[in-house]
Amino acid sequence: MTLSILTVDDSRTMRDMLRIALTSAGMNVQQAEDGVHGLEVLSGFRPNVIVTDINMPRMDGFGFIEAVRAQSAYNNVPILVLTTESGQALKDRARSSGATGWIVKPFEPEKLVSAIRRVAA
């Protein structure tokens, strides 16, 4: 089964890295530039896993996760938070907003892929 992934990140660099890492692992990737855009993409795309950045304009990662979880159609889609920030506070915040897990930037492509596979049903 080809995994479909939605990535949400405002950085072009990160989007490119995500796209290359995931597509070369055989995944189908769609990309959004911020939370608002992410929700728009979701209206026509059902990913197996969502990977989102935290610090973004318009709607940040926390807001995005909460909005996704609020939709019954998507409340069981695993969401990984992609972040350079770390620490217990962020972890707790990500958890309380409904994130499934997290990946610390900078990431190794293999680590990213394995983290995604780890949460993909």
Added chain:
Amino acid sequence: MDPMAAIRDTFFQECEEQLSALEEGLLEMEDGNTSLDTVNAVFRAVHSIKGGAGAFKLTELVSFAHVFETCLDKIRSQTLQPDPDVIKLLLRSADILADLVTRCRQGTAIEKSLYEGLQAELENVVGGLADDQSAEDDFGSIDFTPTVIAVGGFESEPAEPTGMSEASGEAVGPVASIMFRPHSGLYAKANEPLVIIRELATLGKLACRTSFDLLPDIEAFDPAENYLSFEISIEGNPSYDDITSLFEFVEGDCDLKIEMLAGDDVAPAPADSPVLEAPVNDTMPTADDIIARVLGRQAGSEPTGEVIALPAGTSAVDERAEKPVEKAADRGTEKGPATKAIRVDLDRIDRLINLVGELVINQAMLSLRVSQSGAVVAANVGSSLEELERLTRDIQESVMAIRAQPVKSLFQRMSRIVREVADQTGKAVRLRTDGEATEIDKTVVDLLADPLTHMIRNAVDHGLEMPDRRREVGKPEEGTVRLSAAHKSGKVVITIADDGAGINRPKVLEIARRKGLVTETAQLSDNEIDNLLFLPGFSTATNVSSISGRGVGMDVVKRSIQSLGGRISIDSKPGHGSVFTMSLPLTLAVLDGIVVSVADQTYVVPLTAVVETLMPESGMLSSLGANGQAIRVRDRFLPVVDVGQVIGIRSEPADRNSCVAVLVETDGHGKSALIVDRIQDQRQVVIKSLETNYGPVEGVAAATILGDGRVAMILDVDTLIGRGSESTSSAQNMVYAKAS
């Protein structure tokens, strides 16, 4: 291109954007706008740079960006007050960050001295950063010792570890025994016990027993709650760290107990516990299993994974990873969400512009050929030609628009210059910018950077007074430099205004006399004195300061502006400051001009210089001295320049009875009249560089190709008039004669 190299390029491009967003935000903060949006945008900029830099292992950049970011985070969380000193520090940090990015991009070595001092200052402001940094590293690497760990207070004694290898009689290595009871919160975050168990199965031979012990009676049953727990054992020397890392995401959302047992300790599974050994596909959770089980106990449960046993090494994951990826990769690229902008290589655009230029010329030729064909042109051919002309022009304008860029990036660079010069001179300066969204051809923007930098340096270094002096004359200590851009009648006008002392005219005149640039006796108007600044070799600073000096004078600035087809002028009021105004063409590719004939040659006069055209009536022209002539226009006398004579294609003046006067206005020479034989047309022409294709010719700015295929020169009006009026006596003209 190698994908990483391409991403690297993207990263640096993005850095430029982030740096400019950073500076913009910081300047807004400096202006007192410390709203959360602004602070967030600033934070994001640094954060993104740090994130990308990490991916490329740009250690220095990461470490500096990190402190910078921490500082901004403190402001964001309102634990640090963004007072003017802090903002100054942040602005300087932004400059250094930009320098670091540049070094990283060029791959040049980074001396620690470049950023260490500032980094220390930032650390000072932040305070106690060292702790943050260690916490930063990786919250994935939780430092467990491989002993019994109970998370979440799982009190009940776990069932005996489940073994399954007794029967086969295999030697048993260390075994992990895991007690795992998910809470409902685990499911709410879309974590899935089955997935975790599946991953555990990749670590060794796994057996799992589902415990239904906690299932309540049907009355007390909450469908959103989980009552199942899993007793898992993994054989084959699984690594403790690997196991805990798989539970990393669910920590806090489950009861978890992991025990590492030596193989000998493994007890056989209790006879009554339901142990299944089967490939994973057969043990996907079936609601029926559970319901059957639950109904047997008069209770219900939510569907979830029950029992799994997998031989070590088999994994659904591995199979997936080995699938051919090429197709999928392509698809992924295509399916990216539609974006509003694309990035295009500049060369491609330039090629397109060149082609459109050729198209314009070709279209003009076609029109000409048709009209010259002599045949009566059918009406529909004529209208088609007109349509073609209109379309061609539209295409040209659209292509030009692609190259247009807002001057914002240019202006932003200037704010750094202002800060640097202010620091070096000890002056307090504020840069105000206006009309940043004004668009201008990219080449013009690029070529404008140097002259503008120089003028901004001048404005701060020479224009503004020291704070003490400003206070004495009743001005605010902080000087202001205004940089603005606006579109005005087909041109872009950029002004640099300072509220300093204005040009010290007696001093300027004295220097010019001492250097022999003007004669001792010459009487110059204020404006003429101001214009002396543009003479080669002129420098008002008695000691060439390290700031404005740098061996470049205002003459170079003027020449750069002129080579862009622009004009520059000064307006200065003693005590109130100076204004430098530059007017620039929107593009360097085409030009609106008046096509004129002189001695059977065709020339183009740039429309930007033209004020009006007229047929001189008898009596309007009068002689002035030996060779000079003047024309009287509405009771003003203007110098006359006979183009044919000045260019040197004929010695006789144009026929005074049939000639046409083109009144022009230039920076250097005010209004003058160019005498030509005839006006052919007014049209847009494609500029072809003469310097590139032939060499510089005085009095000629460039060339173009006309519809009939002939080359026509585009006149450099300012130089032409300078040459034409050499004979008339004016101190300023003497100066310009020397200059040329």
